[in-house]
Amino acid sequence: MNFQILFICCAVFVSTYQSELGLKGTFDDIIRDGSCKDFVDVNWDYRTALYEFDITFYKAIEARNDLNFVYSPLSIWLTLAGIAEGADPYTQEQLFNLLNLPKDPCIRLKYYKLATTRFAQSDDVSITNNRVLLIDTSVSINSAWHSFVESNSLLSVFTAPIKLNPVGAAAEIRWLMNAILPSLNLNGNSVILETMDYSGLWTNAFGNARIERAPFYNQVGYLIGEVDMMRFKRRAKMGYIKDIKCKVLEIPVGKDGRYRMLYMVFLKTHDPKEAVKGVNRNNVRKLFENLRDSYVPLDIAIPRILLTSEVDVRVMLEDLGVQSLWNNPEATR
Secondary structure, eight states: OOOEEEEOOOEEEEEOOOSEEOOOSOHHHHHHHTOSOTTOOOHHHHHHHHHHHHHHHHHHHHHTSOSOOOOOHHHHHHHHHHHHTTBOHHHHHHHHHHHTOOSOHHHHHHHHHHHTTOOOOOSSEEEEEEEEEEEETTOEEOHHHHHHHHHTTSOEEEEEOTTTOHHHHHHHHHHHHTSOOTTOOOSSSEEEEEEEEEEEEHHHHTTTOEEEEEEEEOTTSOEEEEEEEEEEEEOOEEEEEGGGTEEEEEEEESGGGOEEEEEEEESSOSOHHHHHTTOOHHHHHHHHHHOEEOSSOEEEEEEOOOOOOOBOHHHHHHHTTOOTTTTOTTSBO
């Protein structure tokens, strides 16, 4: 029998654009004249930008949700970056600040190339990511912007009769994204959607695991049911974040360990919401710098779960200062 873990994250944005979606940058000229230098190393700055965005956005989502949710910060980051490249200067500045994107277009382009090559398909781990901007059929698309976001894998752009047939458009969106989207709002003339399907077969990724039924406890230690636990021995990395009193276990997943599962146990508090408040970019940096390989295989137990989340990201973005994008006709043109 095959067991899998499936995560779906749907980020829904609704915005009102004026009649044309455009490109404010000068990427075409940069690419043509070869002024972007290949030897510039931006890996550390890119990782720092993503860590900062991940922590900021996680806290915004966590504040408005229960403790059980999943989302894809990298995919949301790419989606917003694609929108930012076509935004007016004021909205672009809001998005660049949130995404920690530099003003130098050459460095941004390197960030995008790093971000869009993170997922590698294999026979044991599959990641399917869709980032879609769906616009009304009455809106004309600036061809330069359209070409840039699609050629750099930031966004896919499609049209639908959002204004003429919102019911049909909503049904098409739900079918296209394979999601329920209960809060889908089509009052504007465009919608941004993002889904992430992670499918990792336990029988491949953890082929030596034995399945045992075990009691399951909530965060304060009360028994709330039972769960299938996968038990196995494996070398892993361990660490400790002193500032927030947190133990960390990193388990390699997938062929050649190309993916990692990161588990954090907070020792100071049983309340995850309280624990997360102390997490920041410096904590994360220290964590990855100080993880150490175990000398011997560890006894590891992981619950086998199926988790689906749908998150309306617009509210979080408004909380984080992105205000002008949604209803200002000058925001993107």
